[in-house]
Amino acid sequence: MGLTSASSVARLGVFGGAFDPPHLAHVALVQAAAAQLQLDQVRVLPTGQAWHKTRTLSAAADRLAMTRLAFEDQAEVVVDDREILRSGPSYTVDTLRQLQAEFPQAQLYLLLGDDQRRSLASWHQIDEIGRLAIMCAAGRDTAVKAWSNSGPSPSQPLSDAIEARIQIMNMPLMPHSATDIRVLVATDQAISGLVPPAVERYIQEHHLYRPHR
Template identity: 35%
Template sequence: MLEVGPRKLSPQAPLVLFGGTFDPVHRAHISAARAVSKVLHGAPVHLLPNAVPPHRPQPMADGEQRLAMLRLACKRYPELVVDDWELRQDGPSYSLNTLRHFRQQNPGRPLVFMIGADSFNSLHLWHQWQDYTTLCHLAVVPRPDCALAPDQVQAAFPESDAEQLMRQPFGLRLMLKRPFLDVSATAIREALEKKGDCPALDPAVSAHIRRQHLYNVATLNSSTNHEAP
């Protein structure tokens, strides 16, 4: 089920896809997604939690819990769309399959795949990575101290500005200068297990984690029992 915000946009407005485990979703995810939307004149950003990440450990929280946390984190931002498409598919959540699906659904629309600089730098190691050039643009979000991508990757997606990117459906690269994706989900989970909270999380997400006892968070104490559901 797709959860679309209230704002109506042109069918030719860019569509941004942001996949990940979101285990849990944190402030850097939200600020990066909003930054990409803003530079693309309010384009919707679909946040797609993976069902079965093919190249990393499996999420600690199940799909429904990660969807619930995303809904809470995105609630105030109509440009952010919580999308469960990958969770409804069988097998590993390959980005290539997701891009092919959304390209088929939006033949002439600018389709933007949002990734961190570390992922862009290793794109040449991804399965059939050259196919991405005829499916989507890239919006690359910076990470601290990240090396430059290989020349072949940079050449495959020529750097452009937002205006040019919005005039064609695929094949260009937008390099954001900020915000940095400098938050570690592993560190967040460790903080939750030890302290029961983490400042990198939206308060509503933190409250949900405590209520549901996710990430080995201890049983609620009397001061949190009175939080609104």
């Protein structure tokens, strides 16, 4: 979509992630948030240098291209490449500060998958994040354990002040995990119905997630 003027955006959603690859649960989360929170715009931001990831992410250009394909049909979404272009580690707090300066009249809503919510206590300057944005989390099927394989421990407790600011969005639990999707591709199994068709084609055409031979 075209960029709307800052003055016309009163409610701005912010959704970051590796998007390696973006999948249908990501799309569903943004759709649910846009409807339930009455968001004027949602900024979807593929991460750049992820300080909390123990594995090497796929090339930023591929993740950005897939993210654009995944959200191309959502009129309220702007895929924002600022974190990819930023040098050094990608910190959500820096992005929120920038967006607040660009949209001074807007209330920011930080959209979180359940795995992200579980690791919030370890996020850089989490108290400042809580001041800058209302945090809105979506549930995910508890059978999905992708968060236990990488990133910070999900058992770290949040402060009461931060916990109180988290809103839970009403959306169906979706057992989609980027980790699982990468494994399926690497083992020549189907991913139809897990990622948008355009993303599936991109993965196939660019031979992503295949084991090196």
